[in-house]
Amino acid sequence: MKKILMAILSLALACGIGVAAVGCGGSDAIVVCGREASSGTREAFDKVAANAAGDTLDDYSSEQNPDEAAEAGYVSGAQYFSSTGTLATKVAQTEGAIGYISLSSVDESVKALSVEGVAPSEATVLDGTYKIQRPFVFMWNKTVALTPVAQDFLNFLKSKTAQDVVKEEGGVSLTEGEARNDEGAIDYTAPTAAPAGDKKIVVRGSTSMNDLMDALIGKYCELNSSWVKESDFDMSLQGSSTGREAVDKDTTGNVIGMASSAEAEDTPRNYFNVALDAVAVVVNPANEISNITLAQLYDIYTGAITKWSEIK
Amino acid sequence: MNRVKAKEYASKALFAAAAIVCIVAVVAIFVFIVIRSIPALSKIGFFNFVFGDVWNPDRYDEYVTDPLAGRYGILTMIVGSIFSTVGALIIGGILGFFTAVFLARFCGPRVKRVFGAVINLLAGIPSVIYGFFGMAVIIPLFANISPTGDGAGLLVTSLVLGIMILPTVVALTKNGLEAVPQELYEGARALGATHEQAVFKTVVPAAKSSIVAALILGVGRAIGETMAVIMIAGNSPEIPGGLFGSFRTMTANIVLEMGYAGEVQMGALLATGVILLVFIAIINLLFGLVISGGKKNKGGKKLSLGVTMPKWLNFSAIGKVVSWVCAVFVAVFLVLIIGYIVIRGLPHITGDLLFKNYHYGGEPALLPAIVSTLLLIVVSIVIAVPLGIATAIFLNEYTKKGSKFVRIIRSSIDVLSGIPSIVYGLFGMLTFVVWFGGSSSILAGGFTISIMLLPTVIRSTEESLKAVPDSFREGSFALGAGKVRTIFKIVLPSALPGILSAVILAIGRVVSETAPLMYTMGSVLQPMPDGFLGSGATLAVALYALAGEYKYMDEAYATACVLMVLVLILNFFAGFIGKRLGKKFQGENNAVRKTKKQSKQSSED
Secondary structure, three states, rough: HHHHHHHHHHHHHHHHHHHHHOOOHHHHHHHHEEEEEEEEEHHHHHOOOOOOOOOEEHHHHHOOOOOOOOHHHHOOEEEEEEHHHHHHHHHHHHHEEEEEHHHOEEEEOOOEOOOOOOOOHHHHHHHHOOEEEEEEEEEEEEEOOOOOOHHHHHHHOOOOHHHHHHHHHHEEEOOOOHHHHHOOEEEEOOOOOOOOOOEEEEEEOHHHHHHHHHHHHHHHHOOOOOOHHHHHHHEEEOHHHHHHHHHHHOOOEEEEEEEEEEEEEEOHHHHHEEEEEEEEHHHHHHHOOOEHHHHHHHHHOOOOOEEEEHOO | HHHHHHHHHEEEEEHHHHHHHHHHHHHHHHHHHHHHHHHHHHHHHHHHEEEEEEOOOOOOOOOOOOOOOOEOOOOOHHHHHHHHHHHOOOOOOHHHHHHHHHHHHOOOHHHHHHHHHHHHHHHOOOOOHHHHHHHHHHHHHHHHHOOOOOOHHHOHHHHHHHHHHHHHHHHHHHHHHHHHHHHHHHHHHHHOOOOHHHHHHHHHHOOOOHHHHHHHHHHHHHHOOOOOHHHHHOOOOOOOOOOOOOOOOEEEEHHHOOOHHHHHHHHHHHHHHHHHHHHHHHHHHHHHHHHHHHHHHOOOHHHHHHHHHHHHHHHHHHHEEEEEEEEHHHHHHHHHHHHHHHHHHHHHHHHHHHHOOOOOOOOOOHHHHHHHHHHHHHHHHHHHHHHHHHHHHHHHHHHOOHHHHOOOOOHHHHHHHHHHHHHHHHHHHHHHHHOOOOOHHHHHHHHHHHHHHHHHHHHHHHHEEEEHOHHHHHHHHOOOOOOHHHHHHHHHHHHHHHHHHHHHHHHHHHHHHOOOOOOOOOOOOOOOOOOOOOOOOOHHHHHHHHHHHOOOOOHHHHHHHHHHHHHHHHHHHHHHHHHHHHHHHHHHHHHHHHHHHHHHHHHHH
């Protein structure tokens, strides 16, 4: 009897501590969430979010403020996540949170904002009115010749068949030459016999392109089922920077890198853009805001705006 | 006769060789990390590195670059690691201590058994799951009282880390409390102390050294944790501004940047590993001091304290209540985390998810991950267990007791068992992955994990060997058996239960480890691995990968559920084997004792 009483008492106390924690009210503060420095999503976002003077978050982090900058420059106290999944979970759970994820990862648990009055969608990405967009890039080494198998796989990636896969996966297909940085989508015909040499193909880079690449490899294996094995592909993804790193270090000519942000003009790598993707600015569904400007984003991520009530 | 002698020498050589391999492997990690970090340290400057408060690395910095474009100060992360560890110690230490007291002295045997098993289950839950639980359940709770409007940061990290070190603290404290001779307790009661007074004033002080040791080991766990921390700490490299400030720990720094780090940056990450090693070494040193100090002043003056000070009566009574509250709190937390995973995951476990092969572009399926996990277990157990057991035999059976050389080896093994798994991952990525063809493979992951397991296997085997009474060995020698024969026929069979449960716990660690495998074995869901040189994700990594793009959260939670069941089964097996075999050998002992008693009785008659 005494024991039962004790158990009830302690349960009450333990619960009491829990309830006390819940007791107080919410606040209007903005919880700034971003991705880690190797993320292509972050790079794409940082390059577009700019203030009235045209300074982007990218400039802010790398040049303007190297001393006070925490990790490459968001406001002090910002939180960094190592995957889309953890960031989206965070935004879905936190009333005051703001973050950015690939449009294809948005579901009903988070709310995608319009940017400068334009909602993210395939159409607004293609016509360029939705500003925060980035290409999905395939890269390979400039100095080392690709192995025959890697070259054949690359031809497939450049093909119209690959573009069909892009559409199936919900990406914004790119077939025109200029936006792709190549001659445009080509026709791919599967080789009748296995190309010579080692068949291993190494895929490294952006986690945002995981689903797309999975589907592309699946299609490629289907087309070349006579000689390609799925295990010929060695895929490991840890962010766009890891893809560039792997391509730069490639000495065999079998590395295909993936980046989910645009390559620089003076890039040391060969590349082409296979698709476009919108980076959606996401907030908690309970948040009443539905539109945001690029300057506001810049101010939020640099700490000039800290409260939701300042955005109207 | 000569053949026997040759056999003896050959076996001794074999055991010694195993010991040398282990020690070399173990020293190699240390030397490798230190040597690889020296150029970076000298380039950055040791002082600037340790006391610099800006971390803003530049991927294109090389050792020839002058001046460096990036800045490499890890002070903020050192502070972050210390703060979160101290927080974890406060929360996990208090909860763990009182829960252990509750289990050891304030509950019935049935509650004790079930509760104890469940706490062991906590130890086997992959840290990724703790991370998601922290994000989805605890942080929203804290958000309400946080001035920043968000619950992430120091407090929640300390709480989650505290819960994660709880199994270690509880297990060791409980063992310590149970090892206190019952006579002390009975003596206190005989002098008129209540049950509570006897426990808190007599038993607890007598177990002081093992309690402190438990806390120190817990600190080692907390400082080395990675995956859960990167989900809930916020990760901005700054000194935590209050309980809800975003901060980054040293381990988080390594895992966030190792994948793409440039030359100087990689050096700086390795140097971060070195600083972590230094911390672990200090913690182990403290551990050693406490243990040896505890042995010296066992018994004696402390014991009288409790009974002679009746005015402290209230303290003991309060202690009892606190024990109850802590135990209930832990139980509630356990129910919450297990319930959370089951509710989110169980409905989504389907036959297709579990037993269908995954193909590129298809629906996510776990069969390749299950196979990869099994292959990884095979590789790591095949390497770590024979080597570890042989080393332990060499250390325990072939060397002189108390020799300085062995003591040094032993303490270096202890240091290694405290190294954060992410440091092993870093080591594996820079060595094994390169050796096995430059891309992640099951073999590379297996070697990495093996080295990580070695210290645990060696230590627990040694413990079981030590527990075998010397009279067994002497009896065997007296009957004319050689050393090898004695070891294989007498010592090892008696130590088997302990060794087996150590192996099963090692498998549990393989199953739930994430961070060191992501860069050595594979980080995304893949089709069936192509042998040991193929890459693949284990279940724990698959869980992280599935949650990675926020598209397969249901499948991720289902994977978590599967993992938890797996850990539960492993724990059950460990307990079962330990008990079953233990009984068998204890049974023999009892039989021996009984016959003695009987003969005594008969002679008295």
